[in-house]
Amino acid sequence: GSEMCIRDSSKDNRMETRRKADARRPALPEKPETTIRVQTYGSPCGELLLGSFGESLCLCDWRNERHRGFVDRRVQRLLRARFIEAPSPLLDEAARQLDEYFAGYRRTFDIPLSFAGTEFQKTVWRALLAIPFGATVSYGELARRIGQPKAVRAVANANGANPLSIFVPCHRVIGSDRSLTGYGGGLAAKRWLLELESEPLLPFRDTFAK
Numbered sequence: 001g002s003e004m005c006i007r008d009s010s011k012d013n014r015m016e017t018r019r020k021a022d023a024r025r026p027a028l029p030e031k032p033e034t035t036i037r038v039q040t041y042g043s044p045c046g047e048l049l050l051g052s053f054g055e056s057l058c059l060c061d062w063r064n065e066r067h068r069g070f071v072d073r074r075v076q077r078l079l080r081a082r083f084i085e086a087p088s089p090l091l092d093e094a095a096r097q098l099d100e101y102f103a104g105y106r107r108t109f110d111i112p113l114s115f116a117g118t119e120f121q122k123t124v125w126r127a128l129l130a131i132p133f134g135a136t137v138s139y140g141e142l143a144r145r146i147g148q149p150k151a152v153r154a155v156a157n158a159n160g161a162n163p164l165s166i167f168v169p170c171h172r173v174i175g176s177d178r179s180l181t182g183y184g185g186g187l188a189a190k191r192w193l194l195e196l197e198s199e200p201l202l203p204f205r206d207t208f209a210k
Contacts, residue, residue, distance in 0.1 A: 036081045037088040041095050044102055045192040046185050048165065052090040053079055056112040060094065060164050062185035071163055078116040098166065104199065107133040109167050116163060124158035131172045134197045138176040160184065166193070 033054050040063065041048045049072075051059030058079060061071055076082055093111060100106035115122045127145050131137055137145075143155040162170040165184060171193045175181045183190035 034081050035084050035086075036076065036079065037086045037091060038083050039085065039087060039091050039095075041098060043098065045189040048098075050091050050094055051075065051083070052088045052094070053081060053114045055090060056114040057090060057094050057164065057167060058114040058116055060098075060167050062165060062189065064186065066184070071161075074161075075116045075163055079114065094167075101166065102196070104196065111167065113164060113167060117158075117161060120154065121158040121161055124155055125162055125164070125168050128159070128162065128168050128170055128173070131169055133169075136172050136174050136178075136194065139173055139181075140176055142173055156181075172197075 036051045036053050036058060038049055038051045038059065041050050041060075047063035049059060049061050049063055049068075050057070059071075059075055061068075072083065090111070097106060097109050097111060101109070115125055117125065123146050124142065127142055130145070139152050139156045139159065140149070142159070143149050143152045146155070148155070159170045159173050160182065162168050162184075165171070171183060171185075171190045173181075180187050180190050180194075
């Protein structure tokens with residue numbers, strides 16, 4: 001009986017030592033991937049909400065977007081992260097590239113992107129990335145480019161759900177009759193962007209900020 005008591009006491013001591021060690025161990029920091037850092041960017045044609053998720057941009061959407069709350073909730077749900085108002089180096093770089101774009105110095109963007117959407121939406125968004133600066137395509141043409149010529153309405157919906165305006169250039173998609181159709185930032189902003197891209201760059205601009 002006394003031997004059993006000694007053995008139990010030894011086991012208790014080991015458990016107590018382990019508990020104390022666990023208590024001294026610092027708590028693991030919150031993973032950056034559980035947060036989306038957001039900041040407002042003031043463009044010449046309206047305010048944009050920028051969001052970085054880890055090392056990529058997951059949001060560049062118009063503040064006056066009619067479905068602002070829905071877009072924000074969808075991005076947070078799909079990335080399993082929450083918004084916090086905070087700076088990040090990636091947001092600074094996104095803002096710098098936007099500055100150059102709006103000043104007419106930049107035709108393409110060089111920043112990693114995170115797509116928060118369905119597989120079909122991601123297919124459409126990747127097709128948008130292939131539309132060059134200064135060009136426009138119709139919704140029907142975009143549907144043909146992804147191999148689904150009859151899915152014009154679904155393509156239009158995916159285009160409208162794009163949470164990365166400008167970086168993923170949904171403004172370059174117009175109606176088959178060349179009408180501007182809808183745009184999250186409003187038709188005035190869409191017209192402004194297309195006019196910006198239709199103007200020839202000044203010769204020195206291609207070497208700006210290299």
